[in-house]
Amino acid sequence: MAAVVSRLTQDEVKQLQNLLGSRHFTLLYKGSIHGYNASVFHAKCDAQGPTLAVAYNGSGYIFGGFTCKSFSSSGVYINDEKAFLFRLKEKDGVLSPLKIPVKASTGAVYDHSSNGPNFGGGALQLLVQNTATAATSSNNTYTYNVADLHGNDVGLIECEVYRVEGYVTSQAIAGSDNTSVTTQYRTYPVKDGRDGKPLPIIFCDTMGIEEKSGTGLEIDEVSNIIKGHVPDRYQFNPAATLRPDSPGYIKNPSLKDQIHCVAFVIDGCKIEILPEKLEDKLKQLRRKVNQFGVPQLVLLTKVDEICPALEEDIQCVYKSKAVEKQMRITAEKLGIPLAQILPVKNYCSELDLSSEVDILILSAVRQLIRLAESYLDNFPFEKPKKEL
Numbered sequence: 001m002a003a004v005v006s007r008l009t010q011d012e013v014k015q016l017q018n019l020l021g022s023r024h025f026t027l028l029y030k031g032s033i034h035g036y037n038a039s040v041f042h043a044k045c046d047a048q049g050p051t052l053a054v055a056y057n058g059s060g061y062i063f064g065g066f067t068c069k070s071f072s073s074s075g076v077y078i079n080d081e082k083a084f085l086f087r088l089k090e091k092d093g094v095l096s097p098l099k100i101p102v103k104a105s106t107g108a109v110y111d112h113s114s115n116g117p118n119f120g121g122g123a124l125q126l127l128v129q130n131t132a133t134a135a136t137s138s139n140n141t142y143t144y145n146v147a148d149l150h151g152n153d154v155g156l157i158e159c160e161v162y163r164v165e166g167y168v169t170s171q172a173i174a175g176s177d178n179t180s181v182t183t184q185y186r187t188y189p190v191k192d193g194r195d196g197k198p199l200p201i202i203f204c205d206t207m208g209i210e211e212k213s214g215t216g217l218e219i220d221e222v223s224n225i226i227k228g229h230v231p232d233r234y235q236f237n238p239a240a241t242l243r244p245d246s247p248g249y250i251k252n253p254s255l256k257d258q259i260h261c262v263a264f265v266i267d268g269c270k271i272e273i274l275p276e277k278l279e280d281k282l283k284q285l286r287r288k289v290n291q292f293g294v295p296q297l298v299l300l301t302k303v304d305e306i307c308p309a310l311e312e313d314i315q316c317v318y319k320s321k322a323v324e325k326q327m328r329i330t331a332e333k334l335g336i337p338l339a340q341i342l343p344v345k346n347y348c349s350e351l352d353l354s355s356e357v358d359i360l361i362l363s364a365v366r367q368l369i370r371l372a373e374s375y376l377d378n379f380p381f382e383k384p385k386k387e388l
Contacts, residue, residue, distance in 0.1 A: 053117035073113035228253030
């Protein structure tokens, strides 16, 4: 089979990224290679998350649709508030983009096994009757001038579908220095996608601990953090911990303000040569957290530097003897069960996300959530009484 190569030029990719808010595209399906067939389309594109369907006609129009929901051959309409149709057309040497947002989100996408990409139940349908053809009709779901979309040319010279993926960003301060690069207490809510609703998960970032006395996070400050007294953007001061009369001090924190699981982020390459004083501080920190009964785990970072073979195939991380050795050393030094030492790879030079790297990170997040849920089981939740 011939190599599957995107037909999009760099300029066209940039225009589409602008419409989507800078995303990375992975080609899943190409009609001229895989066949103009709805069944093949679904075999290639179902359960892939957000996708972008791109059609090309002989009149120079590039058009299609985006949905942030997965195709699944469900036979029903998909509700998607973020769906839209688009068009790219060169005019006077400049690409002219057009974006047509969904008006009635409940009918944004018709997901049927016998149909190719079908937006709005016929507003835009590709692979009509398993041919290189499009069908369009302005309706209540997508309202537009049909000629603007494709110049009244519905014959396709190509049809492609891309998985739309995220890209590497950094909200928290990242990097390395002789001292902790984090000097403020920060809270980072997690959202369901870039513009989605907040999820019931918040990551809290603190100053790191350091070997020298009077530097880094003070052990006495940990109680304030665990109990939820520390406000977002609080500036740590190793010389003075937060007090009840300090500005911003949260006097009556609720359960959601408190910490439900603690993650120690440790460089896997340096655990063997951890200075004795720093190791003692880590143990003190562990004992302090244990006083509150809060579960803990370790994120062992830079596993690809521990084992150079993982640079090419990070999927083999749990088969690496070198990584296993560092995990065991970490467990022995800190007294944390081996099952709660989780290897992860840092995003370092990458600009785009990698599913292999993400799997390790998401596995760690899953374990964090499991431990937090176990901790919350210790708190009774009263169901609201029904009014008579």
